Amino acid sequence: MVPTLGTGHARGPGRCAAFTPDESRGWRAARAPTIGRVARHDARWPWWVETVLVVVVCFVSVPEASVATGGRFTSPDVVASLVAGCALPLRHRRPLPVTALAVAAGGCFGAMLPLLLVSFHLTALGKVKIAASSTALALGVNALVQPPLSLWAPRTYGPCGLLIVALALGLWASSSRRLADALARQMEHLHRERELRESAARSSERTAIAAEMHDVLAHRLSLIALHSGVLATRAEQLPPVVADRVRLLRTASTDALADLRDVLGALRDSTARGDSRAPALREVDELLDAAREAGQRVVADLGGDAAGAPAAHRLAVFRVVQEAVTNARKHAPEAAVHVRVRYGAPATRVEVTNAAGGEGAAVRSGYGLIGLGERVRALGGELEAGPSGDGAWRVSARLPLVPGPPPGAVPDPETCGDAGGRERRECHSTGKGRRP
Structure with a gap:
């Protein structure tokens, strides 16, 4: 049987090694921060990167403006380049003022680097129209003003070409960000859907347990009502105190049976399992015979007194074997299935092993073991599902007997x-x- 949810072994009573609520919550908690970081992804860089960026921009722009104005470091061109470069870290919180400053510095004084970075930033945020308009405005103003540093002058690095490259890189970054955000939202949706399906699987299993135990309890209450009714017909032959107790017992058992049917009858709906008869009506050997008739190779080793085991144990054993054999037929149809069941103190044990499925194994939904784990934990037991040392797949359950009278x-x-x-x-x- 191919792994449905995970591997490993139970580490304590009432734990399902294949999938447990605690492990599920821990796994989701470990994944949630990653999803959140991707979903809240923005263009902000670490502070040290912003610092290096300002230093590089000022180191390139200020000397260039100084040379263009005759070596004067106090010229308006130098001041504009310095102010525009130092304002770049504020582009996240104040994008419009920083954009206006970069456009003014680029258009009036030819400061190209701040304009490049602002254009890239706006385009990466998806504000393509604002970025293109700002770039066009800066180029137009620069052509009209004709400062010492002209964006239209023929240079080796081509200012206009670099502005176009900045816009293109911004478009690529914007597309990547949108894709990352979409993937993050899809992952979060899938995780929530998985959580809802797991919860639905557990609820469905609890509903099935209640509906199945209704058969057992109804049968036993019916026997009590029947025998007490027989005694009530011979009340004249009994002492008065005993006769009164018999009538009270018959009335109480009949009322209890009616209440049980009223409370649990609603649990049987159109989506319930097609056959949820009690273990007394459906035993493990009957299930294995049906599997053999379907062409599956099954080797059974059943031991112990099944009739002396609690009805809940027999029902749980039946469901474990049913799920394991069904999964083996889906994922490893050619492999032999070995079923071993032992009833008796101190615990009822069931183990199903088969060779692991190959590459053609069917896609698994992963909710069968969740339901089994819920059923076994409800009985205080342990469920283990995972590969064994010899390359086979193994599902085993241990159901402890509760001391009673x-x-x-x-x-x-x-x-x-x-x-x-x-x-x-x-x-x-x-x-x-x-x-x-």
Whole structure:
């Protein structure tokens, strides 16, 4: 069977190694910051990068403006280049003033580097029209004013060409950012969808457990009502106190059966499993026989007293084997499946192994083991799913037996009849009393 959700082994009682709520929440918490960083991605650089940027811009622009104005470092051209370069780190918080300053410095005094960086920044943010308009305005003003540093003068690096390159790079950065944001939103949506499906799988499994246990409880309550009804027909042959208790028992069992059907009957809807009969009606050997008839190779090793095991254990074992055999048929149809079940103290154990599927294994949904984990944890057990050392896939479950009263033990009216509160509950829960 191909791994459905993960690998590993359970590390404590009530844990499902393939997928646990704690591990799910921890994994999502570890992934969330990454998604958030991508979703909130912007053009801001670290402070030291901004500092280096200002130094480089000023180091290039100021000497160039000084040379163009005859070596005067106090000329308006030098001051404009210096101010425009130092204002670049503010382009994130105050984009319009910084853009206006860069356009003025580039158009009136020929400061090209601040204009290049501002054009790239605006285009990367998706403000292509503003960037193109600012660049065109700076070029037009520069052509009219004709300062010592002209953006139209033939130079080796081509100012106009560099401005066009800055716009192109900004478009590429803007597209990359939009793609990253879209992927981040899609990842977040998929994670939320996965979480909702996992929650739905657990809820569906709990609903199935309640609906299946309804069959078991209804059967046993029906037996109690039936036998108490037989005794009630012979009330004249019983002592008056016993006859009253029998009538009370019959009424209580009938009412309890009706209440159980009213409360749990709503759990059976059109989306429920097609066959959710109790383990007494559907046993593991019946399931394995059906798998063999379908052409699947199944080797079974069933041991212990299944009739003496709790109904919830038998039902859980049936569901574990059903899920494991079904997944093996999907993902490794040619591999033999080995099923081993052991009923008895101190725990009921079930193990299903098969060779791992090949490259043609079907795509797995990943929610079957979530439901199994919910069912096993509800019984205080452990579920493990993952590859074994010999390259096979292994699913195993351990369901501990809860200590209870000895078979046939009934409360003693002489010791428990007049007990009150906690003592009465302890008396009935421990089964202290006489044997019939």
